Amino acid sequence: MRTLARRRLTATLALGASGVATLIGLAFLAAILWTLFSRGIGGLAWRVFTQTLPAPGSSGGLINAIYGSVVMTLLGVLIGAPIGILAATYLSEYGRRARLSVVIRFINDVLLSAPSIVIGLFVYTLVVVPMGHFSALAGAISLAIIVIPVAVRTGEDMLRLVPQSMRHGSAALGAQPWRSITSIVYPAARSGLLTGVLLALARVSGETAPLLFTALNNQFWSAKLTQPMANLPVVIFTFATSPYDDWQQLAWVGALLITLFVLLLSIVARLISRLFGVPESRVE
Template sequence: MMGLSLAAALFGILWLVAILATLVIKGFSGLSLAVFTENTPPPGSAGGLLNAIVGSLIMTAIGVVAGTPIGILAGTYMAEYGRHGRLAQVVRFINDILLSAPSIVIGLFVYELIVIRMGHFSGVAGAVALAVLVIPVVVRTTEDMLNLVPNQLREAASALGLPRAVVIQRIAYRAARAGMITGVLLAIARVSGETAPLLFTALNNQFWSTDLNAPMASLPVVIFQFALSPYSDWQALAWTGALLITFAVLTLSITARVLSARSLR
């Protein structure tokens, strides 16, 4: 059984290495300064991914800024106030559903909620879709990290006469800070590569635009569209964009694991 387990692990790692090697070889071949300084080009022209990179950064930043406080507050309530209450159980159940729900469902929800009522695609709708994806990740990690804080710390602070809100802010949050930051980084890593929600909300924009009330370019959508095109120059940019996203997510994941290990210690 140990031999079969080792063989299965090696078989999976082999394909992972093959995928990453192909991505690195084809991605690095198209990497240049123009990728970061020029907008997405029409077929047959030189260009880069500047507008797509900036659009992704804008929508991801807004989504994280909007979703993180909601996730932290919900996780704090479930861990500190209503740990065994019925409302906390309902919220926890809904949060688990959101964690496992396909992102395209979130895109359709925001499409019905915002895009149809606005009458057009927009960066705001894309940011809202990403915020909805951020919330359940932050809720889960916040609750888990606060539950790991020993109750003796809370009891000692309460014995000194500190109100419960102050105990949570200055004791529980400080003890769980590394783990909570890890949750935010994991949420960023998840939403940074999402394509389906943005197809239904922000759509795409071939030109430079920072107008949140208009369609906005994003790196995952550009990769999706360029990879399906018959043009070799677009396909090369798609490989380069995939390489950028992969290394960004890898960096965030490694940082999150380092912070998580430090928190456990």
């Protein structure tokens, strides 16, 4: 027979342990951010934003890597987001109850958690091998493939939030479904769709694995999409695992920049959804 005192003690200990677990979780976040700031801030200098990647032992910056990251992530989102939102439009508007939609939703959810390095291998065989060399375009395509499932998931969630009565009202005025969708449903879901795109952008801006063998890396300034292009994640990987101190320092700066950017995006996305009363879409 368990006494009440013992049961109370168990409850206190167990719930106390849950608080400790939360503290540990928060400590991880704090530790990572603290390390990033303390090691990254010291290396932040103007040359980071004005000079290209250095050779070992000489001074330089990250500008070509930053440029490459911006170009490839933007291109990836520009390709992936419209495809994803159109697919979401099918799932939410045309085929809401279709059997095909059930399959697509399921496959999309699986792709959402699929290992990104496999996407890199896929684009390698699909684009890099036929082209004969690594290229920024291949990098952007692999990022686009990662954007699609995120855009489909958030897109469908957001489009479904638009009340049916608005679609019916539009249809009653004689509008074809496509006109209702583009003139009524999309504008109504605007802030939600924007949140989804921002989340997708956050998701791919730190992606490294798929860029390793698609965009590769480039020590020099290059704006050609058909050529290998430097990008922050791969530079961080290469520089951090190198034995050179100044390279490692730049890797920390790069890591700090990426993390700040991604955290900022996530926070902005949250703010938008809160300001406009959009429930957060779960992306995991």
